[in-house]
Amino acid sequence: MSDVRVRFAPSPTGYLHIGSARTALYNWLYARKTGGKMILRIEDTDAERSTQESLDTILEGLKWLGLDWDIGPYYQSAHIGEHAEAAKKLLLSGSAYRCFCTKEELEKKREGGAEFGYDGTCRKLSEAQSREKADAGIPFVVRFKTPKDEGAVVFEDMVYGRIEKAHKDIEDFIVLRSDGSPLYLLSNVVDDIRDGITHVIRGQDGLGNTPRQVLIYTALGAKIPTFAHLPLTLDSQKAKISKRKHGEAVA
Numbered sequence: 001m002s003d004v005r006v007r008f009a010p011s012p013t014g015y016l017h018i019g020s021a022r023t024a025l026y027n028w029l030y031a032r033k034t035g036g037k038m039i040l041r042i043e044d045t046d047a048e049r050s051t052q053e054s055l056d057t058i059l060e061g062l063k064w065l066g067l068d069w070d071i072g073p074y075y076q077s078a079h080i081g082e083h084a085e086a087a088k089k090l091l092l093s094g095s096a097y098r099c100f101c102t103k104e105e106l107e108k109k110r111e112g113g114a115e116f117g118y119d120g121t122c123r124k125l126s127e128a129q130s131r132e133k134a135d136a137g138i139p140f141v142v143r144f145k146t147p148k149d150e151g152a153v154v155f156e157d158m159v160y161g162r163i164e165k166a167h168k169d170i171e172d173f174i175v176l177r178s179d180g181s182p183l184y185l186l187s188n189v190v191d192d193i194r195d196g197i198t199h200v201i202r203g204q205d206g207l208g209n210t211p212r213q214v215l216i217y218t219a220l221g222a223k224i225p226t227f228a229h230l231p232l233t234l235d236s237q238k239a240k241i242s243k244r245k246h247g248e249a250v251a
């Protein structure tokens with residue numbers, strides 16, 4: 001027995017891509033090697049793109065490959081309330097703030113050649129001002145308060161090694177939309193915390209999210225898991241394997 005807990009977390013928005021199958025395989029191998037647990041979590045919060053048909057083909061694909069799981073399937077959509085709660089917790093602890101800027105205002109700033117990311121207009125509001133606006137019914141999103149200093153998010157990826165991202169290169173990103181729905185980035189972290197995931201083994205496309213997610217873990221007072229990002233699956237010409245180029249074999 002070990003305390004290793006890994007997860008395979010497909011989004012049921014298409015067939016099981018060979019790259020995702022490899023991600024599942026590595027999670028499975030790591031769980032089996034360490035005597036840990038493999039959790040299957042279906043990340044179905046993109047309601048428009050998620051389909052039962054995709055889910056069925058993914059589950060069939062895993063079974064066909066002989067990749068079983070110990071716990072689940074869990075469904076991300078069943079936990080949206082918890083994800084929104086986490087955003088509120090960030091707000092209460094001062095790790096996030098309400099942003100009342102409208103789409104139009106943000107667009108204008110961008111057209112006006114605004115510097116990188118959100119300019120922090122609402123970050124400057126006092127708690128009383130922010131409360132007042134919220135109480136007046138002005139819609140707001142919740143933005144994470146990225147540290148404004150010379151520091152950086154640093155973590156050791158099991159595959160890519162030391163990764164460093166300067167705070168100044170991370171904008172005050174949104175964690176909750178104005179309709180109260182959480183952003184995927186946050187949901188994914190909250191689920192990993194709840195599921196006690198010790199090792200996040202996922203595709204390289206997740207790497208762009210990781211620095212912001214590390215900030216969320218820290219702000220929520222949770223232990224940061226070990227990350228292992230798997231490089232893209234390439235063909236012998238070093239081209240990304242895609243259904244368009246490689247046909248049915250990809251699925």
Ligand code: GLU
Binds near residue numbers: 009201
């Ligand atoms: N649902 C994500 C995907 O299918 C998984 C991201 C993750 O493993 O953290 O790409």
